[in-house]
Amino acid sequence: MYLSRRKALLLLGSSCVSLLSGVAGASSGFDLGLQGQEFLAKGKFKEAIKVLQEAVKIEPNNEWLWGLLGRAYFQLKDMRAALSSFRKVLSLNPEDTYSRMMIDIISQKPLPPRREEKKKKLTPLEKKALEEERRIFAKLASKQGLGYNIKRIVLDPGHGGFDSGAVGLHRLEEKNVNLDVAKRTAQILNQYNSNLKIFFTRTEDYFVPLSARTTTANQYCADLFVSFHVNANRNRKPRGMETYFCSERASSKEAARVAKFENSVLKLEKTELVQKGYVDIEQILFLFERKRYWEAGGKVASYLQSALKKDLPLKNRGVHSANFYVLRRAKMPSILLELGFISNPEEERLLSHVDFRHKLAYSVAKGILALQNVTI
Ligand SMILES: [Zn+2]
Structure with a gap:
């Protein structure tokens, strides 16, 4: 019985997520996160930010939500907000290599010319x-x-x-x-x-x-x-x-x-x-x-x-x-x-x-x- 139910849920694939979230109620952080993810995939970044901002209010310690929010800000070229979102992810999970990479990318500037040459006697x-x-x-x-x-x-x-x-x-x-x-x-x-x-x-x-x-x-x-x-x-x-x-x-x-x-x-x-x-x-x-x-x-x-x-x-x-x-x-x-x-x-x-x-x-x-x- 349990097996077949589990199998049925698996077979439902992505639609099973909306079924489950429907039960949890529209205001759960997870549910809003899924909505945000969907907006992101469709390129609707402003809409994504709106729902994800709500989501992190409900679940401020959810690294997944902060990561999604960071990506939405990044897409809209709001680098300051993207940076602070990705930093939040790292504070929650220092192992998150994706956020670390994004922080690196955002804060990267072209390298200045080499300076040690002047000091060195040739x-x-x-x-x-x-x-x-x-x-x-x-x-x-x-x-x-x-x-x-x-x-x-x-x-x-x-x-x-x-x-x-x-x-x-x-x-x-x-x-x-x-x-x-x-x-x-x-x-x-x-x-x-x-x-x-x-x-x-x-x-x-x-x-x-x-x-x-x-x-x-x-x-x-x-x-x-x-x-x-x-x-x-x-x-x-x-x-x-x-x-x-x-x-x-x-x-x-x-x-x-x-x-x-x-x-x-x-x-x-x-x-x-x-x-x-x-x-x-x-x-x-x-x-x-x-x-x-x-x-x-x-x-x-x-x-x-x-x-x-x-x-x-x-x-x-x-x-x-x-x-x-x-x-x-x-x-x-x-x-x-x-x-x-x-x-x-x-x-x-x-x-x-x-x-x-x-x-x-x-x-x-x-x-x-x-x-x-x-x-x-
Ligand atoms: Zn190689």
Whole structure:
């Protein structure tokens, strides 16, 4: 008897929620929360705020309600209110990575140019190298408008938090390399072109769902999305770097394997999304325009890979394409870099060195700046 009743409720799916809430009465915080969630999904943000404000009055310690309210404010660009709502969620549940990410996104500002340089005394040789470096970048930056005019870039350090990504023989974790190289890239980009607005999908070691990463990029209306990764293989021999762009079908078996690994965290995300009661954002995403973005992503990938191969002492593994979840919904050209193999002991050693990571960042930044001369 109990079983069949439970089954019946499950079969009712979403309609069972309204049946249950009907019993609880229209004024319950949960009920208002559901209404707010529905408004959010339909893009009716003002209506969502109205019911959610009522909901948090009834249940001021309900983190789910505060999270929904934060999202509604964020959509209406009321950043102050969004920030205080997401902070409220964190005060109730410090483990909520989504709110932490949103706080980070809202409070993020383009990075100021590096200052330590002035303080550091340079040798004549270093000074000359720096001048030369500046000259190259100034030349690249001055050619804006000839090709692809990039004003806003989202840098996406892959993995984070419980998702360490690939791990090397000596326990170097991919998530940390990705974050460090992405931050250095931003610093170098801003140093040479202070007009660029650079945003991150994460700035610390915490988990960010794949879906949230491209959503962030889309909200920022970025011109370019660059996802930073390091490759791995069960076999310790493979080495080198490659650049990916998104396509429906993988360009090779190896490309399919890499995409499968990078998409694998999705299994964990599903449960988290359901548990937290997030709206499925898939429905709001575009379908028609993406072919154009993917083609542009292919051009960016080719250009960047050829820039990297000139600069870096890593084997050139070329450009490939596959169905990467993190790229497929970006409303802009997007690429994914695999900067070496953490599973290869020699490359793991290189990747663990700050100097080498800086070199990687320098080459990526240089490649991005040079993109301005490419017609996409
Ligand atoms: Zn990865």
